Amino acid sequence: MTVRGLSLPELVDACVASGVGSVGLWREPVRAHGVEAAARLVRDAGLTVSTLCRGGFLTATDPSVRADALADNRAAVDEAAALGTDTLVLVSGGLPPGARDLGAARERVAAALHTLAPYAADRGVRLAIEPLHPMFASDRCVVSTLEQALDLAERFPARQVGVCVDTYHLWWDDRAPAQLTRAGESGRVFAFQLADWVTPLPEGVLNGRGQLGDGVIDLREWHARVDAAGYSGPVEVELFSDSLWARDGREVLTETVDRYLRHATGPP
Amino acid sequence: MTVRGLSLPELVDACVASGVGSVGLWREPVRAHGVEAAARLVRDAGLTVSTLCRGGFLTATDPSVRADALADNRAAVDEAAALGTDTLVLVSGGLPPGARDLGAARERVAAALHTLAPYAADRGVRLAIEPLHPMFASDRCVVSTLEQALDLAERFPARQVGVCVDTYHLWWDDRAPAQLTRAGESGRVFAFQLADWVTPLPEGVLNGRGQLGDGVIDLREWHARVDAAGYSGPVEVELFSDSLWARDGREVLTETVDRYLRHATGPP
Numbered sequence: 001m002t003v004r005g006l007s008l009p010e011l012v013d014a015c016v017a018s019g020v021g022s023v024g025l026w027r028e029p030v031r032a033h034g035v036e037a038a039a040r041l042v043r044d045a046g047l048t049v050s051t052l053c054r055g056g057f058l059t060a061t062d063p064s065v066r067a068d069a070l071a072d073n074r075a076a077v078d079e080a081a082a083l084g085t086d087t088l089v090l091v092s093g094g095l096p097p098g099a100r101d102l103g104a105a106r107e108r109v110a111a112a113l114h115t116l117a118p119y120a121a122d123r124g125v126r127l128a129i130e131p132l133h134p135m136f137a138s139d140r141c142v143v144s145t146l147e148q149a150l151d152l153a154e155r156f157p158a159r160q161v162g163v164c165v166d167t168y169h170l171w172w173d174d175r176a177p178a179q180l181t182r183a184g185e186s187g188r189v190f191a192f193q194l195a196d197w198v199t200p201l202p203e204g205v206l207n208g209r210g211q212l213g214d215g216v217i218d219l220r221e222w223h224a225r226v227d228a229a230g231y232s233g234p235v236e237v238e239l240f241s242d243s244l245w246a247r248d249g250r251e252v253l254t255e256t257v258d259r260y261l262r263h264a265t266g267p268p
Numbered sequence: 269m270t271v272r273g274l275s276l277p278e279l280v281d282a283c284v285a286s287g288v289g290s291v292g293l294w295r296e297p298v299r300a301h302g303v304e305a306a307a308r309l310v311r312d313a314g315l316t317v318s319t320l321c322r323g324g325f326l327t328a329t330d331p332s333v334r335a336d337a338l339a340d341n342r343a344a345v346d347e348a349a350a351l352g353t354d355t356l357v358l359v360s361g362g363l364p365p366g367a368r369d370l371g372a373a374r375e376r377v378a379a380a381l382h383t384l385a386p387y388a389a390d391r392g393v394r395l396a397i398e399p400l401h402p403m404f405a406s407d408r409c410v411v412s413t414l415e416q417a418l419d420l421a422e423r424f425p426a427r428q429v430g431v432c433v434d435t436y437h438l439w440w441d442d443r444a445p446a447q448l449t450r451a452g453e454s455g456r457v458f459a460f461q462l463a464d465w466v467t468p469l470p471e472g473v474l475n476g477r478g479q480l481g482d483g484v485i486d487l488r489e490w491h492a493r494v495d496a497a498g499y500s501g502p503v504e505v506e507l508f509s510d511s512l513w514a515r516d517g518r519e520v521l522t523e524t525v526d527r528y529l530r531h532a533t534g535p536p
Contacts, residue, residue, distance in 0.1 A: 100486040103442060135403040137440040138484045139467045144440055172405040172412055174371060199407045203471040216406045218368040
């Protein structure tokens with residue numbers, strides 16, 4: 001998503017050229033390219049797929065909308081398996097029209113997971129619940145904190161349901177570090193994503209994430225916390241950013257690798 | 269602030285006409301009118317001032333900026349006392365340039381309160397720490413949750429420092445109801461403000477609050493919770509809203525009273 005202007009073949013080439021061995025993919029470009037062809041493209045280049053983004057949107061009350069969402073999530077699991085990644089990221093969904101009860105919406109997510117988690121496990125895919133910043137609570141994700149995500153995940157076996165830790169969504173939360181330890185203890189950190197927090201936020205607040213080092217998040221400290229929680233998987237940089245999208249994707253990827261090394265790893 | 273287009277005399281007239289007996293004032297229009305004249309205007313109309321908004325912005329590290337902020341807060345206390353309100357609302361302030369440590373910034377707020385709280389108490393004024401939505405954590409308010417606000421407030425006597433509960437900032441937080449109970453038990457709910465949550469958020473996310481009933485917050489439930497916490501003071505409606513500000517303030521005030529009665533009080 002950081003370099004969404006690149007086609008899938010261009011993305012794969014740019015990853016290889018930049019020494020990036022693992023790439024998080026989104027469903028739309030994968031489906032546009034063809035799932036099997038995308039899997040072959042990535043594999044033949046020697047890359048692995050870190051995660052597939054994303055399933056979820058499981059908060060509807062309307063039965064036919066719920067059935068469609070479950071079917072779509074099963075398809076997402078199948079796509080993840082075909083791509084050879086073991087992790088599907090889930091964004092829970094917001095409040096359906098007229099609803100005001102966030103807790104009840106989270107319970108509907110849990111109910112859906114009872115169906116989806118075993119289906120995914122049978123295909124070698126784990127579900128990573130991603131808490132999104134509270135500014136998305138009404139329209140995108142009723143799971144706003146790592147604590148809420150873990151409260152959901154822990155109803156399921158640790159090999160089936162875990163969490164996706166994204167600095168952009170969690171940086172403000174003084175309770176998140178302890179929850180990260182909790183997630184690590186049960187082996188539920190399934191994915192780690194970096195983005196920086198910059199203001200002013202743009203209209204709609206979706207596409208204003210900051211390039212690493214441009215904002216206020218102590219990315220190095222978050223990386224160390226995730227390391228200390230026992231996570232040793234790929235680190236994704238996920239920058240929804242109108243300003244980055246306006247630039248050449250190859251240049252943005254090179255810059256991002258450099259920013260990662262300078263702002264998220266090693267001694268300060 | 270809901271009817272910022274009205275001058276102070278127009279606001280007072282509109283409150284009287286609408287049967288609103290208590291009004292929350294902001295410092296800028298009060299100072300423009302003259303503090304003593306504003307106090308007389310409100311008093312002569314038979315109104316009381318619920319709170320003065322706002323002090324705060326106490327997170328700077330630079331000594332001269334801190335000194336200026338403390339002086340400005342003492343002035344805000346003096347203005348509150350002159351207006352006859354016992355409550356000054358504080359917005360903590362964001363991260364100063366280059367800073368990344370929210371916890372350290374909250375400690376600087378605490379340090380400032382050690383100076384300000386006794387000063388205010390000597391003048392019959394209580395300080396109400398207002399947690400702002402986490403989307404404001406970097407640039408406006410490092411206190412994002414009711415829990416953080418209470419952790420600060422409880423370092424001081426309950427007659428000196430408490431909290432301002434605003435539905436717009438707290439509605440998403442599943443931990444807020446228990447914290448509201450905690451606040452009630454120590455008598456620290458000093459102010460209660462209503463606004464509804466609507467999306468999409470506008471650029472800058474400041475002026476997109478929803479008129480009561482237009483959004484997703486269960487205002488009636490929040491009102492009941494605040495009642496249950498033992499709060500029996502005035503209820504303020506604080507709508508930063510470009511769309512409301514574009515309309516006639518008297519009409520907006522009438523509408524707001526109606527919305528309050530229909531969406532925030534009584535049986536559903």
